[in-house]
Amino acid sequence: MNACEGHTTNAVGSTSADFGEMSLAVMANDIEATHHAYLRQELPRLIALSGQVAAEQGKRNPQLPQICQIIVALAAELNSHMRKEEQVLFPMIRELETGRRLPAFHCGTLCNPIRQMVSEHDDACGALAQLRELTDDFERPTGASDKFRTLVAALENLEQDLQLHIEKENRTLFPRALALEEKRRLDSLITSYR
């Protein structure tokens, strides 16, 4: 199974079912207030924690430095990804929903930024799959230190939250935004022929 399929529960924010009932603007607000806020708080903590555990126990557990490197790279990618959603894509989606006419987006259509975001989601899922593999499915090793156990538990939570976050965007917010854009396009076509 793909690392980003099949999970529908989450420690923060709405469930997938609640989420489907929201307007597009409220969905974008919900994602920013829960999943983006969670990542902004958790990623620096995970970088620091994985660095400490790798420095203290990396000789006995050679996978630890690699885990740390993956977290650092994932954090950089996700910070850039969230900025693009918050500064470009989500404002476009809000504008599309509020206006009755099709807005003139500088990138032409929502398809382009959405395709880019989905591709970046696939990259994040790849990193999660590597973290799962390197930790033997988030197994807390017997005799591991408290810090090591805390790190593995936090990585498992990260996977769960990021999977739900990506599922909300890929399966609900983005397809609905594209459908609304198509509707606005048809409406303006019909209006132009009246």
Ligand SMILES: [Fe+2]
């Ligand atoms: Fe997001």
Ligand SMILES: [Fe+2]
């Ligand atoms: Fe995203």
